[in-house]
Amino acid sequence: xxxxxxxxxxxxxxxxxxxxxxxxxxxxxxxxxxxxxxxxxxxxxxxxxxxxxxxxxxxxxxxxxxxxxxxxxxxxxxxxxxxxxxxxxxxxxxxxxxxxxxxxxxxxxxxxxxxxxxxxxxxxxxxxxxxxxxxxxxxxxxxxxxxxxxxxxxxxxxxxxxxxxxxxxxxxxxxxxxxxxxxxxxxxxxxxxxxxxxxxxxxxxxxxxxxxxxxxxxxxxxxxxxxxxxxxxxxxxxxxxxxxxxxxxxxxxxxxxxxxxxxxxxxxxxxxxxxxxxxxxxxxxxxxxxxxxxxxxxxxxxxxxxxxxxxxxxxxxxxxxxxxxxxxxxxxxxxxxxxxxxxxxxxxxxxxxxxxxxxxxxxxxxxxxxxxxxxxxxxxxxxxxxxxxxxxxxxxxxxxxxxxxxxxxxxxxxxxxxxxxxxxxxxxxxxxxxxxxxxxxxxxxxxxxxxxxxxxxxxxxxxxxxxxxxxxxxxxxxxxxxxxxxxxxxxxxxxxxxxxxxxxxxxxxxxxxxxxxxxxxxxxxxxxxxxxxxxxx
Numbered sequence: 001x002x003x004x005x006x007x008x009x010x011x012x013x014x015x016x017x018x019x020x021x022x023x024x025x026x027x028x029x030x031x032x033x034x035x036x037x038x039x040x041x042x043x044x045x046x047x048x049x050x051x052x053x054x055x056x057x058x059x060x061x062x063x064x065x066x067x068x069x070x071x072x073x074x075x076x077x078x079x080x081x082x083x084x085x086x087x088x089x090x091x092x093x094x095x096x097x098x099x100x101x102x103x104x105x106x107x108x109x110x111x112x113x114x115x116x117x118x119x120x121x122x123x124x125x126x127x128x129x130x131x132x133x134x135x136x137x138x139x140x141x142x143x144x145x146x147x148x149x150x151x152x153x154x155x156x157x158x159x160x161x162x163x164x165x166x167x168x169x170x171x172x173x174x175x176x177x178x179x180x181x182x183x184x185x186x187x188x189x190x191x192x193x194x195x196x197x198x199x200x201x202x203x204x205x206x207x208x209x210x211x212x213x214x215x216x217x218x219x220x221x222x223x224x225x226x227x228x229x230x231x232x233x234x235x236x237x238x239x240x241x242x243x244x245x246x247x248x249x250x251x252x253x254x255x256x257x258x259x260x261x262x263x264x265x266x267x268x269x270x271x272x273x274x275x276x277x278x279x280x281x282x283x284x285x286x287x288x289x290x291x292x293x294x295x296x297x298x299x300x301x302x303x304x305x306x307x308x309x310x311x312x313x314x315x316x317x318x319x320x321x322x323x324x325x326x327x328x329x330x331x332x333x334x335x336x337x338x339x340x341x342x343x344x345x346x347x348x349x350x351x352x353x354x355x356x357x358x359x360x361x362x363x364x365x366x367x368x369x370x371x372x373x374x375x376x377x378x379x380x381x382x383x384x385x386x387x388x389x390x391x392x393x394x395x396x397x398x399x400x401x402x403x404x405x406x407x408x409x410x411x412x413x414x415x416x417x418x419x420x421x422x423x424x425x426x427x428x429x430x431x432x433x434x435x436x437x438x439x440x441x442x443x444x445x446x447x448x449x450x451x452x453x454x455x456x457x458x459x460x461x462x463x464x465x466x467x468x469x470x471x472x473x474x475x476x477x478x479x480x481x482x483x484x485x486x487x488x489x490x491x492x493x494x495x496x497x498x499x500x501x502x503x504x505x506x507x508x509x510x511x512x513x514x515x516x517x518x519x520x521x522x523x524x525x526x527x528x529x530x531x532x533x534x535x536x537x
Contacts, residue, residue, distance in 0.1 A: 004262055004263050005237050005241060005247075005251050005254050006237060006509065008258055009153075009154060009237060010507045011154060012154045012258055018161060021149060021152050022161055022164045022165055024230055026164065026167070027226040028101070028230075029165060029166060030169070030175065031105055031138075031222045031223040032141050033168070033169035033172025034173070034218070035135075036074055038179070040071065041176060041338065041342050043067055044062075044329065045211060045212050046124070048060045048204045048208070049208060049212075049334070050120035050123060068454065069124070070124065072455050074131040075310070075450045075454055076132060077132035077134065077136040077139065078138050079139060079444045079447035081135060081140045082140070082440040082441075083139075083440050083444045084136075084139075084140070084440075085143060085436075086143035087437050087440060089140075089147060089440075090437045093235050093239055093240075094239055095148075095230075095231075095233055095235045097140065097144060098148070098233075099231055101144065102230060103227070105137040105220070106220045106224050108130045109217055112127055112130040112134060113216040114213070115127040115130060139444075143436045143439040143440040145165055146162060146424070146427035147427050147436045147439055148236055149162045149165050155508075156505065158508075159364040159365055159504065162424045163364050167357035167361055173354075174349040176215070177342045177349055180215050181342045181343060184335050187208065187211055193336075203333040204333065205333075212338075235249075237251075238508065243433045247264050251263065251264045290513060294429050295438060296499055297497070297498075297500040298426045298445075301500060302426075302443065302449065303445040304489050304490070304493040305419060305449065307449040307450070307453040308486045308493075310449070311454070311486060312407075312410065312486075325400050326344055327340065352409065352415075353411045355415075356412040357416075357420060359416040360372060360417070360420040360421070364421075364424070365504065369503055369504060370497065370501075372420070373418045376413045377417060377493040377494040377497060380413050381494065383409050387403065388481075388483035388484040389484075391480035421500075425501075425503060429501055429511045430512055431512040432508070435508075
């Protein structure tokens, strides 16, 4: 029993409102990526400013537990936000929750940059506190942006539109590098400082403390600019009609958006409302039968993908230092080090990360989600082993450019692959009343993988065999072992991709089986139970 308003959305030609929705939702992801990844640009600067080995004024390094906290605490907040706001988006509506996430991001971005304290521990603790809540707001953007875009789009270009929203993440990563380059270059010109070897005491000027604060606070700007337009968006018709059961409002909203006349069809909504008692909940046998393997596929692939993806993004500066692409810290002053790290990460983003996202946008409706995800995991696996197995040769000076090229290709195929598709598919294959919740669960599984990557890779990359001396011991052997591990993880992603269905060219109702559900009342419970005992979420 199809509703005219939903059919109209499925067959609508690409219009201006599609692009407006992409920009509004996409700016949230631009901000998300900026906020999550900009911290990796300044962690070494934080070490120089606030931590000194044995009190000596030489290039400081954040202790492993502190570095893990600074890099990973926002991911912990993001995981919690994805679960909470995903659930709330199905309960209260996508639009009503959408503005809350932006407010949280604006306030916590500014507060993170204003982190103060009497000593280094207090500053870092305050920074971590606000970055947790920043991540909480960022987490809400994942299920809400994906669900809103999927419910606005037509069925023939839906994948490309959701991918375009997610592709703004690449521009966010790129913007983080550019802002860091501009800020560090300005400070470098205004407050020149000698390299550490020339004058250790003067190599970190007091003004360097402003650099990381400005970089972190800039994340509030795009979020603030987007808030007004988010509040102007109407609620999606699929939520209004299928969840809130308000056919009149759904038809009125979409008539304005699509600029066509749409019948209210309140009678159909009333019939659907009468059958709501038969609708299965998230914790029901019927959900497990229909979508259990789908949810396992979306959670497992996102979990495995993010272990690799966030490990690479958050700690690529350590990899570049290990192979000598970024000079040793004691050959530069603090501001120069930020500039070099930002330049390296910007180059990677420009040459591989951003193009990878847009390859997905252009090819997803031709190749399909399944093929792109499988291909991406395959090439990520191959390139990780190409880097890891001959690692001791790669770190030789003459091979460093080759290492960076192959390393960049892993980013390209992550984004022209599972990093995009794991975001897209959960927004398409679950029922409207559970869509935001299931996307939030899938995304939270991804952030659990990111946390494993952020904390685990940090220790693995720094690990050394304590029974041997440094003399003659290959530098960065922890990095080699980590790359091998990431290759194995990517191979696991290939296997779990087999559980993910293809969503190309189908309506959301076809994929979720909602019309079948109306035709055949659910009998999902075990013998001896009645339908009313199904747990509703």
